[in-house]
Amino acid sequence: MTISIAQLVLDLVRIPSVSGEEAEIASFVESYLKKVCPKAWVKSGDNRVVVALGFNPEEKIPPFTVLAGHLDTVPFNHHPDPEIVGEELIGLGSTDMKGGLGVMLALAEVHAKESLKPTVLVFYDSEEVAYEKNGLRPLLGDHLWLGDAELAVLMEPTGNTIELGCLGTMHGLITFEGVAAHSARPWMGENAIHMAGEFLTKLAAYPIRDVAFGDIVYREVLNATMARGGVSKNVIPDRFEINLNFRFAPDRNGEQATGFLREFLPENATLQVSDIAPSASPSLESPAIQSFCALPGLEIRAKQAWTDVAQFTAMGVPALNFGPGIPELAHRRDESIPVANLEQSYEVLLKFLRPS
Amino acid sequence: MTISIAQLVLDLVRIPSVSGEEAEIASFVESYLKKVCPKAWVKSGDNRVVVALGFNPEEKIPPFTVLAGHLDTVPFNHHPDPEIVGEELIGLGSTDMKGGLGVMLALAEVHAKESLKPTVLVFYDSEEVAYEKNGLRPLLGDHLWLGDAELAVLMEPTGNTIELGCLGTMHGLITFEGVAAHSARPWMGENAIHMAGEFLTKLAAYPIRDVAFGDIVYREVLNATMARGGVSKNVIPDRFEINLNFRFAPDRNGEQATGFLREFLPENATLQVSDIAPSASPSLESPAIQSFCALPGLEIRAKQAWTDVAQFTAMGVPALNFGPGIPELAHRRDESIPVANLEQSYEVLLKFLRPS
Structure with missing residues (x-):
């Protein structure tokens, strides 16, 4: 056979x-x-x-x-x-x-x-x-x-x-919005890339969450997978976008996972959730x-x-x-x-x- | 006339x-x-x-x-x-x-x-x-x-x-290098975007340096102007690049400004300096x-x-x-x-x- x-x-x-x-x-x-x-x-x-x-x-x-x-x-x-x-x-x-x-x-x-x-x-x-x-x-x-x-x-x-x-999976697009300016006069604008520092530090420190069903253990993980910002080397960037991929454990459904991301969202940014596939x-x-x-x-x-x-x-x-x-x-x-x-x-x- | x-x-x-x-x-x-x-x-x-x-x-x-x-x-x-x-x-x-x-x-x-x-x-x-x-x-x-x-x-x-x-001006490309992996198993890799958090926080906090020659005052400023990382929404990014634009005051020449950037460089990244125009x-x-x-x-x-x-x-x-x-x-x-x-x-x- x-x-x-x-x-x-x-x-x-x-x-x-x-x-x-x-x-x-x-x-x-x-x-x-x-x-x-x-x-x-x-x-x-x-x-x-x-x-x-x-x-x-x-x-x-x-x-x-x-x-x-x-x-x-x-x-x-x-x-x-x-x-x-x-x-x-x-x-x-x-x-x-x-x-x-x-x-x-x-x-x-x-x-x-x-x-x-x-x-x-x-x-x-x-x-x-x-x-x-x-x-x-x-x-x-x-x-x-x-x-x-x-x-x-x-x-x-x-x-x-x-x-x-x-695992479930979803993507969240985190957007920091600043104000463009000449890069020699940054105080006339607000640097959107600089705004993301604390959030990335928080993300790097966010632990893997192990979720056990009996002997079966899922590892819930949250990661930035793409990042983009700036239009020119001489311009203070007015926009910085980070794509988060959230692989959530089966103890959360898509709605609960979205709720978690909204709470995790930094105050100085907006979130757009997409591609939710259930756990x-x-x-x-x-x-x-x-x-x-x-x-x-x-x-x-x-x-x-x-x-x-x-x-x-x-x-x-x-x-x-x-x-x-x-x-x-x-x-x-x-x-x-x-x-x-x-x-x-x-x-x-x-x-x-x-x-x- | x-x-x-x-x-x-x-x-x-x-x-x-x-x-x-x-x-x-x-x-x-x-x-x-x-x-x-x-x-x-x-x-x-x-x-x-x-x-x-x-x-x-x-x-x-x-x-x-x-x-x-x-x-x-x-x-x-x-x-x-x-x-x-x-x-x-x-x-x-x-x-x-x-x-x-x-x-x-x-x-x-x-x-x-x-x-x-x-x-x-x-x-x-x-x-x-x-x-x-x-x-x-x-x-x-x-x-x-x-x-x-x-x-x-x-x-x-x-x-x-x-x-x-x-002012003088130069660009420094800061590169964080990680290791790619499936975004459901990030522990198999190392997230290059996450690596940049502390550096961006330090950059956001770095003050404008006012340099006076008599009544003539220059403002030395350092800014991320572009950022790029990640190849796919489902992959742990193995590379994150930040372009820094350093507008340095006339009390530094290009070599001194480069030296400053090298000291400012985070330990987990590399620096490539380009486009140096003197003050x-x-x-x-x-x-x-x-x-x-x-x-x-x-x-x-x-x-x-x-x-x-x-x-x-x-x-x-x-x-x-x-x-x-x-x-x-x-x-x-x-x-x-x-x-x-x-x-x-x-x-x-x-x-x-x-x-x-």
């Missing part, structure tokens, strides 16, 4: 699918599914594909698991011919997350041949861009019955570690989560970033991240995935989906 | 002469001088013109005064038809400093008709750009005899106030300066900016700024000059140049 999943992943990696251009890969996925499980219920459109395996959601909805993955990649940053070299499959999107997509397609093939638990596969577009464009959002709106799932597994690369919940708690009380975490030999930890588990969690579906691929290799020029990762992911999910 | 100077200034304003494109105005100035004082010694080339009035520097050099002005303007920021409306002459370069150039040309015409003190007029290019490009530098190198002048009057717009000496002391001990300052009805103060007086001072020539035009209107879209300013400037200089 390993070789054929790897070949399938290689086929997927060979189809360019930068965010916004997922038509070809969505079509490939749909055709593949119609070939390997011709009786399955399939809905597609807008570069999204939903497949129900083992049941027809228009007739009866039994307890079921969702496996979900995004079809898009970050923009091309390098363009080698994808290939398998030794134990590695090399190419853009191999780790994030066409490895996971290949495992999903391989499981569909098994589903057609033997009796597994009812499963829904969800393929969607535009995950690697702003949250407003995320393709899973309208997909979930079109298939509200997915809110009845017992568990959603987001097949983001985790190196086959179980990563529970996720997700680890759902440790969920029987399906407990059951998945009880699978032997798997590490369990917090997801120290934002992923689409937040969208399932917001719908009331317990969700976790579990997928093949090395997170540190995602978005890199030399992105690759160990072939052995694919086999392990496939075996774990097959064990979970086999009736006990 | 007023009307004809104003007409002359209008002709000059109508000739576009953005820095680097002074050929047409240099040619106009040279032709005008050859017409109104056909016997004068003239040297020109590279958009620079030097005219000796009342003597031939190749034969004998008597005590003499230099009047100097730059031919260039800042880039077009607005493009109305220059015109005289009521008491104002409107157009790019009218105040900075074609008003002064018109007064110089009018004085050349008088020089040809009556006996005035020996005078040299110096017209040059590229003052409104980096100091390295300044056209006065090579001109002084080609005419070392100008170093024997008793006084140099820079006809920069001062509203016909005497402005003595000038100039007010030369209060010079008889020619004293004589000019004794002219009735003129205010006297420090030049709170850099001008080319520094170049004459460095050659050992006492120099001051005195010209028509409103400094606050320089470089503005609505630049203009009061016509009465031209007349006053002309009358003052004529009084100074008439034999006592």
